[in-house]
Amino acid sequence: MRSFSEYNPIVVTVWFFSVTGIAMFSSYPLLMLISLLGGVLFFTVRNGISHGKEHIFFWVLFLILTLANPLVSHNGKTVLFVMNHNPVTLEATLYGLNSATMIVGVLYWFRSFTQIMTSEKLLYVTGALSPKLSLILSMALRFVPLFSRQSVKINNAQKAMGLYKDDNIIDDIKGKSRVFSILVTWALENGIITADSMEARGFGTHRRTHFCRFRFRGSDIALIVVSIALLVVTAFSVGIGSLDFSFYPSISVKTPGKLGIAGIISYIALIMIPIIIETEVSLRWKYLRSGI
Amino acid sequence: MLLIRNKELRKVIKITVPFVIIPLVTILGALVFNEKKHIIISLAVALLSLLLFAAGFEKKSTGTRRMVMVAVMTALCFAGRFIPFFKPVAALTIITALYLGGEAGFLVGALSAVLSNFYFGQGPWTAFQMLAWGLIGFCAGILSKKLLKSNVILLLYGALTGVVYSFIMDIWTVLWYNQSFNMNLYIAALVSAVPYTVSYVVSNVLFLCLLAKPFGEKLERIKTKYGI
Numbered sequence: 144m145r146s147f148s149e150y151n152p153i154v155v156t157v158w159f160f161s162v163t164g165i166a167m168f169s170s171y172p173l174l175m176l177i178s179l180l181g182g183v184l185f186f187t188v189r190n191g192i193s194h195g196k197e198h199i200f201f202w203v204l205f206l207i208l209t210l211a212n213p214l215v216s217h218n219g220k221t222v223l224f225v226m227n228h229n230p231v232t233l234e235a236t237l238y239g240l241n242s243a244t245m246i247v248g249v250l251y252w253f254r255s256f257t258q259i260m261t262s263e264k265l266l267y268v269t270g271a272l273s274p275k276l277s278l279i280l281s282m283a284l285r286f287v288p289l290f291s292r293q294s295v296k297i298n299n300a301q302k303a304m305g306l307y308k309d310d311n312i313i314d315d316i317k318g319k320s321r322v323f324s325i326l327v328t329w330a331l332e333n334g335i336i337t338a339d340s341m342e343a344r345g346f347g348t349h350r351r352t353h354f355c356r357f358r359f360r361g362s363d364i365a366l367i368v369v370s371i372a373l374l375v376v377t378a379f380s381v382g383i384g385s386l387d388f389s390f391y392p393s394i395s396v397k398t399p400g401k402l403g404i405a406g407i408i409s410y411i412a413l414i415m416i417p418i419i420i421e422t423e424v425s426l427r428w429k430y431l432r433s434g435i
Numbered sequence: 436m437l438l439i440r441n442k443e444l445r446k447v448i449k450i451t452v453p454f455v456i457i458p459l460v461t462i463l464g465a466l467v468f469n470e471k472k473h474i475i476i477s478l479a480v481a482l483l484s485l486l487l488f489a490a491g492f493e494k495k496s497t498g499t500r501r502m503v504m505v506a507v508m509t510a511l512c513f514a515g516r517f518i519p520f521f522k523p524v525a526a527l528t529i530i531t532a533l534y535l536g537g538e539a540g541f542l543v544g545a546l547s548a549v550l551s552n553f554y555f556g557q558g559p560w561t562a563f564q565m566l567a568w569g570l571i572g573f574c575a576g577i578l579s580k581k582l583l584k585s586n587v588i589l590l591l592y593g594a595l596t597g598v599v600y601s602f603i604m605d606i607w608t609v610l611w612y613n614q615s616f617n618m619n620l621y622i623a624a625l626v627s628a629v630p631y632t633v634s635y636v637v638s639n640v641l642f643l644c645l646l647a648k649p650f651g652e653k654l655e656r657i658k659t660k661y662g663i
Contacts, residue, residue, distance in 0.1 A: 167559060168475050170614060208612065215619045242612050249559065257557045265553070273489040275497075279506045280546060286510035324649055330507050331657045338503040346499055 146424050147417035148189075151363040152264035153271065158366070159256045161374040162414060163249050171386040174377075174410055175244040181414035182251030188421055189255060197254065205247045212239025220393040238390040267357055282337075286330070294326050301325075366416070373413040380406025477610055481562045488541060488569070497538075500663050504535060504654075505542050512547035516555065520634055524551075525596055526642030527650075528572040533583055534654040535663075537576020544568030563607045571596045586647070593643040597635035601628055 148155070166178035186194075212235050214226075219234030260268075262284050270277035301307060307318025380386055385403040389395050399407065460479050508531045515523040524547055532540025545565040552561050575582060575592065582589045605624040606616070613620055625632075657663065 163559065167478075167611070211612075211620075211623070215623050216617065242614075246611065253556065253558045257553065260553075260557070262550075262553060265549075272486075273493050275493050275502070276489055276542075276546070279502060279509065279542065280550060282503065282506035283509040283513060283546065283550060286507060287514055290510060290514065320645075324653075327511070327650065328653050330511070331504065331653060334503040334507040335500055335657065335661050338498075338500040341503075342499050 145362070145420075147420045148259045150366060151357050151359055152260065152267050154363045154367045154370075155259060155264075156268055158370045158413075158416070159252065161370055163252050165374070165377050165381065165410060165413075166245055166249050166252070169381045169386060170241060170245070171381070171388050172241050172244070173407060174381075174386065175241055175248060177407070177411055177414060179244045179248035179251070181418075182248045182255070185414075185418060186251050186255050188418055189258065201247050201250060204250075205243045208243035208246055209236070209239045212236070212242065218391045234390045234392070234394060237394065241390070263356075267355065290326060290330060293329060294322060297322050297325050297329070370413060370416065373409040376409040377406045377413065477607070478559065478562060481566050485545065485562065485565060485569075488545075492538070492542070498663065500661060501535065501539065504657075504663065505531070505539050505546075508535075508539075508543045509546045509550065512543060513551045516547070516551045521638035521641060522635070523638065523642040523646070524548075525568060525571055525600065525635070525639050526593060526646060528568055529575040529582075529589075529593065529596070529639075529643065530647055530650045530654075532572040532575035533579045533647075534651060534658065537573045537579075540572025540576045541569040542572075544570075544572040559611070560604070560607060563604060567600050567603045571600065583651075589647060590640050590643055593639035594636045597637075597639040598632060601625075601632035601635055604628075 162178065162181070165174065169175075213223075213231045216235045216238070217230050217232060219232030221233040222230040223233055223236070224231055266277050266281050266284075269280060301318060301322060306321070307314050309315045309318070380399075380402045383402065385400050386406055387397055460476060460483065508527060512524045512527045515527060524544070528540055528544040528547070531543045545568060548561060548564040548568050552558070552564070574596075578592070582592055602625070605621060605628055608624050609617060609621045
């Protein structure tokens with residue numbers, strides 16, 4: 144029993160890029176709507192009703208993006224009204240609405256993605272792509288708290304020596320920049336020592352092994368196979384043109400054939416996978432607790 | 436571990452990506468998608484070039500010391516992005532490139548984009564940000580002799596990269612919004628981004644002014660002391 148965020152990071156990444164990839168590269172309004180609703184649903188399933196500010200930001204952005212297109216682009220047949228001698232058309236407004244739905248949907252997905260992919264998981268995924276880059280990333284991540292701790296130490300030492308006061312702005316800035324300068328020198332020297340220590344322990348003599356918390360289990364393989372299969376169906380139906388929609392010069396809807404419907408259904412299924420997993424886990428948890 | 440462990444495979448990637456796949460993607464993209472979906476092509480090219488760089492870097496034997504220096508500079512960039520309004524990332528990338536070479540500059544720019552976006556929001560723009568900052572560093576590395584000679588040229592380069600960064604990111608904004616390139620939208624995006632462009636230019640010039648010399652001395656000292 145694992146929640147979606149506890150699956151192998153590679154699986155989670157593949158799933159996220161399938162969902163957002165389809166949302167970004169298709170322009171079929173129904174798919175955009177599904178992606179936006181799914182994104183909002185997934186975000187609220189994970190976070191409850193908190194994060195009010197982010198929701199407000201996203202929806203203000205939605206409004207701005209919708210209105211931006213008809214003000215700039217004047218394509219389209221149906222003129223709603225004329226502003227500053229420029230026609231504002233229905234088609235351009237709907238096009239803006241469609242783009243806004245896509246962008247805000249993808250933003251919601253990436254907000255959840257950033258929450259799920261902690262730096263540890265990122266290192267695992269980049270380690271699969273390039274061990275050396277992942278090592279640099281992990282060292283940089285480790286340096287940030289180290290530097291902030293060291294800067295507190297330097298700051299205290301400088302103050303104790305009576306070198307600056309922080310109630311005088313000019314003195315404060317001068318003192319702070321001296322602390323920063325000392326910190327940089329220390330950081331570079333410390334980096335050299337780290338590098339020498341790494342080499343002394345045999346870094347670079349053969350392939351690097353690393354501690355790894357994540358393994359591929361049966362359910363991981365099942366999830367990755369299912370998401371890739373659903374992605375292929377949707378991508379095929381988008382790519383072959385059975386989910387086409389054109390806004391200009393006038394809106395023309397082609398009723399989607401069997402393949403189009405299959406694409407839409409598989410996209411819904413793809414988006415529902417983690418939501419189903421989360422609900423199933425929480426239901427089972429409640430059931431187990433009620434049995435005690 | 437998974438992708439680029441195999442030496443042969445690395446070699447294949449290194450040869451095919453720049454000479455075969457990237458041009459193929461561009462041409463096929465233009466033909467198949469009827470010039471409508473520039474976004475797919477641009478994202479694919481950005482990702483492929485990052486992959487190419489990773490493959491090249493993986494193959495080379497970079498010294499451990501140099502690698503740790505890159506990590507130190509990346510951490511400083513990452514911390515610097517928390518300063519409100521003025522961001523020293525591009526300036527620090529340029530300084531790194533001047534003293535440690537273009538490759539180190541590319542790495543610092545690209546990696547600090549990925550890392551800091553964990554706090555500032557990851558998104559499809561990350562690939563473009565990585566490429567933009569990385570290229571700013573890489574070009575600084577190529578031009579390092581001229582930039583080191585005169586302070587004025589260095590500050591001009593800083594100001595120019597601030598503008599170029601904004602222009603690149605706005606191309607991406609338009610492509611994402613509209614799926615194909617639209618000049619009106621691009622101009623609108625550029626105009627609405629003017630405050631940001633100004634802040635990029637000001638912070639690049641400001642931080643290059645403040646940091647170029649002291650950082651240069653420190654890096655130079657480390658280089659002569661330890662022979663990197």
